[in-house]
Amino acid sequence: MAKHEHVRVAVIGSGFGGLGAAVRLRREGITDFVVLERADSVGGTWRDNDYPGCACDVPSHLYSFSFAPNPDWPRTFSGQRHIRAYLEHVTDTFGIRPHLRLNHEVTRTTWNADELRWDIETSRGTFSADVVVSATGPLSDPRIPDIPGLDGFTGKVFHSARWDHDYDLTGKRVAVVGTGASAIQIVPAIQPRVARLTLFQRTPPWVMPRVDRPISAPERWLHRQLPFTTAARRGILWGIRELQVSAFTKRPDELGLVERLAKANITRAVKDPALRAKLTPSYRLGCKRILLSNAYYPALTRPNVDVVASGLKEIRGNTVVAADGTESEVDAIVFGTGFHVTDMPIAERVVGADGSTLAERWKNGMEALRGATAAGFPNFMTIIGPNTGLGNSSMILMIESQLNYMADYLRQLDALGGRAALAVRPGAVDGWNRRVQSRMQRTVWKAGGCDSWYLDANGRNTTLWPGTTYAFRRETRTVDLSEYEVLRAPVPAAASAAGSRTKEAVQ
Numbered sequence: 014m015a016k017h018e019h020v021r022v023a024v025i026g027s028g029f030g031g032l033g034a035a036v037r038l039r040r041e042g043i044t045d046f047v048v049l050e051r052a053d054s055v056g057g058t059w060r061d062n063d064y065p066g067c068a069c070d071v072p073s074h075l076y077s078f079s080f081a082p083n084p085d086w087p088r089t090f091s092g093q094r095h096i097r098a099y100l101e102h103v104t105d106t107f108g109i110r111p112h113l114r115l116n117h118e119v120t121r122t123t124w125n126a127d128e129l130r131w132d133i134e135t136s137r138g139t140f141s142a143d144v145v146v147s148a149t150g151p152l153s154d155p156r157i158p159d160i161p162g163l164d165g166f167t168g169k170v171f172h173s174a175r176w177d178h179d180y181d182l183t184g185k186r187v188a189v190v191g192t193g194a195s196a197i198q199i200v201p202a203i204q205p206r207v208a209r210l211t212l213f214q215r216t217p218p219w220v221m222p223r224v225d226r227p228i229s230a231p232e233r234w235l236h237r238q239l240p241f242t243t244a245a246r247r248g249i250l251w252g253i254r255e256l257q258v259s260a261f262t263k264r265p266d267e268l269g270l271v272e273r274l275a276k277a278n279i280t281r282a283v284k285d286p287a288l289r290a291k292l293t294p295s296y297r298l299g300c301k302r303i304l305l306s307n308a309y310y311p312a313l314t315r316p317n318v319d320v321v322a323s324g325l326k327e328i329r330g331n332t333v334v335a336a337d338g339t340e341s342e343v344d345a346i347v348f349g350t351g352f353h354v355t356d357m358p359i360a361e362r363v364v365g366a367d368g369s370t371l372a373e374r375w376k377n378g379m380e381a382l383r384g385a386t387a388a389g390f391p392n393f394m395t396i397i398g399p400n401t402g403l404g405n406s407s408m409i410l411m412i413e414s415q416l417n418y419m420a421d422y423l424r425q426l427d428a429l430g431g432r433a434a435l436a437v438r439p440g441a442v443d444g445w446n447r448r449v450q451s452r453m454q455r456t457v458w459k460a461g462g463c464d465s466w467y468l469d470a471n472g473r474n475t476t477l478w479p480g481t482t483y484a485f486r487r488e489t490r491t492v493d494l495s496e497y498e499v500l501r502a503p504v505p506a507a508a509s510a511a512g513s514r515t516k517e518a519v520q
């Protein structure tokens with residue numbers, strides 16, 4: 014076991030969020046921090062999702078850090094391998110390696126009200142920290158539905174985010190369950206080599222063409238020689254996506270035109286009317302994430318593919334049975350069934366000021382001021398917390414906004430002097446959440462007629478941000494101290510007598 018270590022900041026996770034936080038901390042002059050990561054390398058999403066065909070849906074020049082532009086992106090949309098290599102490069106370039114504590118899974122972190130610090134238990138020893146920044150990712154814990162009979166299945170089973178590369182799918186009969194972003198990349202990648210592919214589709218996605226191409230050597234040369242051209246390219250990609258936001262958030266009817274283009278995409282690729290009908294969504298485009306692929310529909314028309322327009326209901330021996338009664342015998346099942354998004358597992362491991370967990374605090378739905386701070390959890394913040402997700406643009410923009418907020422939070426804590434902590438006022442969280450939820454009502458995610466992973470068990474959208482990334486940037490530029498209560502540690506001599514923290518109202 015490692016010996017107990019106290020740090021000013023403990024970051025949990027080393028994906029874009031955790032690494033971005035680490036870079037930002039160093040840039041703020043803070044070196045007294047660790048990055049606790051359960052895996053044996055950095056990369057988060059882009060380390061774990063190495064399934065065949067895995068790639069980003071946002072152009073590379075926008076899906077990267079603004080402070081670490083990469084003139085050498087090889088394609089307009091990067092594949093997993095290149096994004097993972099980029100994150101390793103960022104780790105080295107910005108001196109993050111010494112801060113990494115790999116193979117350290119955070120199993121519990123508890124607010125110590127007397128000492129105004131977090132006591133952190135990991136799989137490799139304990140730490141304490143003044144501030145915890147949780148960047149465990151919204152899509153990092155795979156979700157496999159509870160299918161009756163799954164335990165008795167004697168073939169191979171794995172989730173898209175835990176691909177078993179030792180298992181050769183060549184010549185096998187494979188069931189793919191789900192039609193989300195991962196599944197539609199997996200299907201065309203494995204279809205040519207499997208004997209039979211049965212796709213279980215509860216709801217068809219809207220799929221648009223993917224305008225992907227290699228970035229030419231002259232373009233890359235230009236970006237290297239004239240760095241402002243990389244920034245300009247990023248700016249254009251950002252601007253186009255910002256202009257789309259109002260259609261998603263205020264005027265879903267404007268998406269009708271794009272819907273017609275998406276329908277034409279189906280018609281072009283799928284000649285069989287019965288298959289076309291199965292693949293045509295009955296909800297408004299944008300209600301679920303719009304997917305990009307040129308290969309998905311053509312793969313579904315191949316003779317070795319069956320599309321079952323129904324969910325997987327049960328498994329009998331090696332036979333997978335759909336809710337509509339369709340049965341197929343298979344050798345392997347690949348679950349592309351998403352992640353624990355609205356019930357993020359880290360919440361069960363975070364114990365706040367009154368002894369309850371963040372999961373208990375969020376039992377009626379996740380909520381946090383500016384996506385960052387939850388009432389009852391002083392000096393704890395999330396990167397990509399509640400209502401910070403995007404339907405149409407790069408999550409790195411939102412992560413960088415939250416990093417601005419984190420940096421200002423630490424500056425303000427410093428300015429308070431002495432041992433202090435910030436506890437967000439419940440009223441500030443409520444007010445923020447009411448505003449977010451009221452803006453959510455008109456969005457296509459709420460009004461588009463679909464059920465999606467954006468919604469929690471109560472049908473509330475606690476995942477997406479109902480506005481532009483620019484608006485979120487404005488909301489997170491600085492910490493408004495009136496939204497917080499300052500907690501003070503008692504002076505050491507009085508500490509044993511008082512035995513607890515004192516509170517101070519902020520004017």
Ligand SMILES: Cc1cc2nc3c(=O)[nH]c(=O)nc-3n(C[C@H](O)[C@H](O)[C@H](O)COP(=O)(O)OP(=O)(O)OC[C@H]3O[C@@H](n4cnc5c(N)ncnc54)[C@H](O)[C@@H]3O)c2cc1C
Pocket residue numbers: 025026027028029030031049050051052055056057058059062067068069070071076117118119120148149150151152153194195359396397406407408409
């Ligand atoms: C297949 C796929 C494709 C995607 N495509 C896009 C896209 O095109 N555009 C887009 O904007 N977004 C996309 N995303 C979303 C993507 O998750 C975010 O863009 C971003 O990578 C999230 O970064 P993160 O650091 O917050 O989380 P992650 O990258 O998930 O990193 C979280 C890290 O925390 C670690 N961790 C979790 N729990 C613990 C614990 N208890 N203790 C220690 N460590 C822990 C994990 O091991 C992981 O390394 C995609 C996601 C997936 C899964």
